[in-house]
Amino acid sequence: MPEPVLEARQIVKRFGRVQALRGANLTVYPREVVALVGDNGAGKSTLVKTMVGVHPPDGGEILFEGRPVTVNTPHEARDLGIETVYQDLALAAEVDPAANMFLGREILRPGLLGKLGFLDKPAMRQRSDEAFDALGVRIQDTAARVANMSGGQRQGVAISRAVTWASKIVFMDEPTAALGVVQTRNVLDLIQRVREHGLSVVLISHNMPEVFEVADRIEVLRLGERVAQLRPKEVSMEDVVAAMTGALTFHEEDRQA
Amino acid sequence: MSSTARGPRWRLTFIAVLALAAALFVAACGDDDDDGGGGGGGGDGYTMTLIAGVRGDEFYITMNCGAQEEARKQGVELDFQGPDEFDASQQTPIVNAVTQKKPDAILIAPTDTKAMYVPIKQAADAGITIVLVDTTLEQPDLAVSQIASDNEAGGSEAAKALGELIGGEGKVFVNNVKPGISTTDARAQGFEDEANSLGLDYVGMEYNDDDPAKAAAITKAQLAKTPDLKGIFGTNLFSAEGSATGVREAGKSGGVKIVGFDAGPKQMEDLKSGLVQALVAQKPADIGRLGVQQAVAALDGKPTKKQIGTGSVTLTKDNLKENPDIPYKSEC
């Protein structure tokens, strides 16, 4: 069993009086798709946010490739090679896809102009087009505002952005929740392709059929703690749901690959 | 709204511009009826513009009414313009635009004795006859005439009126606006001199920054300092109003008499309700009338009077009936 690329141990997070995470765990191995499932309010989004620098945790530790790290800002997560596709997509709707793709990482013109902050828009546009093509995301006019695109296209932009920049892990929070059939298909294919690119994907999802289709492993979160680590090949969907609701309990075991 | 990108948008823009053009044509044509003299009919046919110190002020509106009347008599076409605020930065663009029109004469109440010199001089250099009304310039020589109320005389009238109200003797106080305004300063000075010569006990003057709340506070403080104060002169609307508020809040209504300046609608209300006991009213309509006359005289090549001081009328509740035309109007 290879070493986990990212591991969260006993993460604690409080929001005022609400204890969102009570010692939650998450393990991500290289080159895998792991689904993080749980009922509403189990703490999935919160756990992810503590690991990507949106809200630093109140307790617990995070290990990246075996060594402890602190991830207090999204910047620090990105430096580690971790990218995120948030549930709300975190896209700036009034600007174009290329601008979103390069948000915070703009390509500047060479020389003096670049030092003054002048953007190299053609370069960014071209690189985005390449990225979209490579991932099979179909966007006709990369100069149009993201606000004018369909939900599927926006999802495509957000995922492309994360995948292009990530070097280790991509977190995806409910990527298909608002999509129709065709688009969901595209996203699931995309997720597989991402794994083929050499990255790991942590997929938060409610949708059992999807999870069973793409995930290598499933980690179940319930009431702010991990209650099971399962393999889709070895269990049924009902088992997973049962773990989510607490009807069944599983022991955490160290499984061989 | 599903449609192609071009059609309706272009149409809409086009319609809007047409509508604007139509509106402007109507406004431009509709105007000529408002101006005196139906354009060119009879008399001299001169064109003039009256530029007020501030647009919405009853003082200047009344001035315009008087000017329009005289313009009609003389066959003069008179425009009325004015800035939103009494300030040189807003009056200057108007003067510049009027200069473009090249009327025969401009009647103007400059909002700054120094800053308005340059634009008015440009108008004069373009051959336009200048008459200064109400306020003036540091260098007034470019004008054929300056017409204003004799504010010092007005202040003097106020002292006389207050003296009568308080029975000929007692302590009096001036609630003034701020230093550096020629009109209110002159009123305060005229009041002080006359009060002294009448034998009234002049206890002093304070500035209220044209703020009625401050004026009230000053009044109350003064009443506390001088419990036997009998009369107050407020040199403008806010000063008089604030003084009245202060007197009422100190519980001395009726005991302390107040004389105000100017006769706008609010001041008339205060007079009728007994908040103030007398008002010294200027005669802005006269200023307007005389302004047009002087301009016509200059244009006709006749001699003009360099300085004209118009008078004032002291209004009380009792003599209102005899002076129906004195209160300032909000429209002609």
Added chain:
Amino acid sequence: MTTPATPTDEVEAEELLEEEREPWWQRLVTGSSTSIALILVGLIVVFSLLRPEEFFDVNNARNIATDAAVLLVIAVGMTFVIITAGIDLSVGAVLVFAGVVAAKAMNEVGGDNWGVIFVGLATALASGLGWGLLNGFLVAKAKLPAFIVTLGTLGMALGSALLITGGVDQRDVPFKLVDTIGSGRAFGEVPYLVLIAAAVALVFGVILAATRFGRYTYAIGSNEEASRRAGINVDAHLIKVYAIAGTLAGLAGFMSLARFATTTIGGHSTDNLDAIAAVVIGGTSLFGGIGTMVGTVVGVFIPAVLRNGFVIVGVQAFWQQVAVGAVLIVAVYLDQLRRARYRR
């Protein structure tokens, strides 16, 4: 086959076949500032037809441009602020404060030379910058609503100016300043004030359109949280944006001082709304994320042309307010219609 206004997944396949990238000239023509620019051109045409000699004249154009110059400088700063979905109500007060402080400083130093003028300029810019930083800090760090913050600084700046001057306009301005920058012209034709305003609009327009700073401004206005998550230092950026607005208000104060040779304390109470109106007319959205500098320039000139044109045509003073208001509403309404067709 019609294209529905709301693309859905099912018809996406069809759409992909139909959509094609708009050619650049079409993008320019349907660009957000174009319809409003057309309206400006329309107004100029109408006034020129009504009064060809008086309106359509170099001298008049000079007047209009000079009248608009000070407001344009303020509006440039306001454009940045509004694109971030913020607002700055303090600009008129900061303008007055800067003018007052600059006049005082120049009087203290004394003399009538470029050195003194430079002192005045530096003082005006520094005071504007100070108020801008205060605004930015309170909005970004203390997380107070921009409306409230800038309303507060409006009061403080104007109050301070009144305290310093006792409410009386400061008139002692070095003559050289008034004579050269205030009323002087480059090449005998273009007033320096207009040149300064044009330069400011150009420089900041380029910054807005072509630099990272400009892009971050749009991004933050469009989605502040997304910008944060993308690693942009949103707080620092907001502070800078408000600082720009403040500094430009300071520059505007200095320009106004040069033009009128007095501090004109009482004449700027609606500058903030005039600037906001100009920016919005030009196509910038109050909700943030959208706007152009070209639009702002057009937006400043529309009321300027209207006011000048109305006086020349002879529209009576009271009708002017009605007419200006009506034109503004029509202009913004048209713009909204155009926006609506592109929005989902």
